[in-house]
Amino acid sequence: MPFTDLLTETRAEHSIPIEVMPAGILERGDTLSATEQAWVRASGFNGAPGTMVMLPDAGGQPARILIGADDAMPQANDPWWLAGAAEGLPAGDYHLATVLPEDVRSAGSIGWCLAQYRFDLYKSKDGTRKGPRRLHVTAGERTAALNRAEAVALTRDLVNTPTEHMGPAQLQSAVETLAADHDADVQVIAGDNLLDSGFPLIHAVGRAAAADRTPRLIELTWGRADAPKLALVGKGVCFDTGGLNLKPGRSMALMKKDMGGAAHALGLASLIMAEKLDIRLHLLIPAVENAVSGNAFRPGDILASRKGLSVEIGNTDAEGRLILADALTFACEGTPDLLIDFATLTGAARVALGPDLPATFTDDESLWHGLEAAAQGTGDPLWRLPMWAPYESDFASDVADMNNISEGGFAGAIIAALFLKAFVTPTVPWTHLDVFAWRPAAKPGRPKGGAAQGVLAAFETIKTRLLSDD
Structure with a gap:
């Protein structure tokens, strides 16, 4: 269902209040009637974060919703504090009755929308889908939450397909x-x-694919030509067999997400573009399928690059860094004020940090501090790994x-990050995010499947770094 149906600026006549109740609710006798206290006690609700209880009216219909929270209130850097409620509540209209700071409400609105995200395009019937749970919000909260939720949902949809x-x-x-939606080229x-x-x-990398899956470089430009310049590069390996260094079947199972x-x-x-940031956007997506056929590139081949560096192929399953190398070189030719690349690049990043933490690389200290602050502020975690120069000799x-x-x-x-660095102009501020792009187990607002990682943190970093007056 469209996210626009989930947030409303007009409170419905029979909107049900949602109240934040931190731990120790049963000791707060002034907030609950004796009947409500008995109901809460019987339900086992204790105000713990992520928990919820519906208090019925005399007719058995939901009259009040109580949700748990840390300390006195949810935090602005937790976009998921309302997600569990949005998943568990019946279809209907709701509003936040507890007075909360605007940034806390806004964060909760994002999770409210994403808790109702479903990728069910291929299901003939989905008996688990509920009707919409609508939340009353202000106009400003609605616009910001919808733009962010839709960006995350687009990322998830593309990965899940x-x-x-x-x-x-x-x-x-x-x-x-x-x-076409944003008048970009x-x-x-x-x-x-x-x-x-x-x-x-x-x-x-892409030449061995079928005729209808030829490799390509997709380039989008948008914004004033003389605005601060942002280059985004995304690894678009639409499926990775491993090439002639063929992956085993188990390792190939999730390779739809290699884009x-x-x-x-x-x-x-x-x-x-939805937020109309005053920047010059240069988006580059090298899109390929790493397939196997008679003209597939081989281990031992020596390939030219746009940068002019020659690359010996030690393994055809390390193909993502190859297509990124040409794209990063091209991005730097435009002398961007900031360059960010996203890639499902290495299993090593997952071994080191697990599925939740994108390995983040940059030699620019101020850029990292901005990313770190944005990650903490949005609840969109990143973790820095070192760009350890002595390891450059390892891929000689x-x-x-x-x-x-x-x-x-x-x-x-x-x-892998050091390999990419060889194709980035040293004077260009650059960060590389090695993302998993997948959630192996569901959490409130985050179903199993495609995941957006670092998108909201990167967005806030871009605003601060390229548009701040400081």
Whole structure:
């Protein structure tokens, strides 16, 4: 259902109040009647965060909703504090009766929407879907929450869509649809034209795919030409077999999400344009399918790059960094004021940090401090890993300028980030986010499946860094 149906500026006549009740509710005799205290006691509700109880009226219908919270109130950096309630409540109209700061209410509105997100495009019947739970909000809260929720939902939708319906051409269509919505320009370089235009690594990785899945570089531009310049790059490997270094079946099962970096970049771009930030946006998505056929690139091949560096292929399953290399080189040619890339790049990042924490790399201390503050402020966590320069020698090659992998298995996420760094102009402020783009288990507002990680934190960083007067 559209998120616009879930937040309303007009309070319904029979809107049900939601009240925040921290721990110790049964000791607060002035807030509950004796009957309500008995109901709360019987339900086991104690005000713990994430818990909820519905208090009925004389006719057995919900009259008040009590939800638990930390300390005296929820926190502004927790967008999920209302999500559990939104998932558990029956269809109807609700409003927050507890006086809360605007930023707390706004954060809760995002979670309220996303708790009702479903990816059920392929289900003929979904008996679990409820009617809408509508929340009364102010106009400002509504706009901000809808823009953010829709950016996250777009990211999730793209990741969740199976490769059959989300190949390079469909990813291009998604960019073109977004561009049409916001009056942006799109240019696409596809197939052998990539060679003529100077993107040999993107071509090499994607050339083995079927004729209707040719590799391409998708470019979107938007905003005033003389505004602060932001470049976004997203890894768009629409499916990764591993190439000739074929993945085992178990490792291939989730490879529809290997375009998760592109999904993140596109979700972030949608939020930037919806919020009409005064920036010049340059979005680049190298879109390929890493397939196996007679013309697939091989281990031992030496490939040219747009940067002019030659790359020996140590493993065809380290293909994401190759397509990003050409895209990052091109992004830097525009001398952006900020460059951000998103990529589902390494299993090593997941081993180190698990599924929830995107490994974040940058040598720019002020940029990291901005990202860290934004991550904490939005409840959209990031974790910095070092760009450890001594490891650069680990991907040296005897026959080319560099190898696309290291000889050993250590520090895989750092090695990949250092490889990308070789293609970024040193004077360009740059951060690389190695995201998982997937939630293996559901939490309130965050169903199992495609996940948006770092999108909201990156958005706030962009506003602060490129648009702040300080």
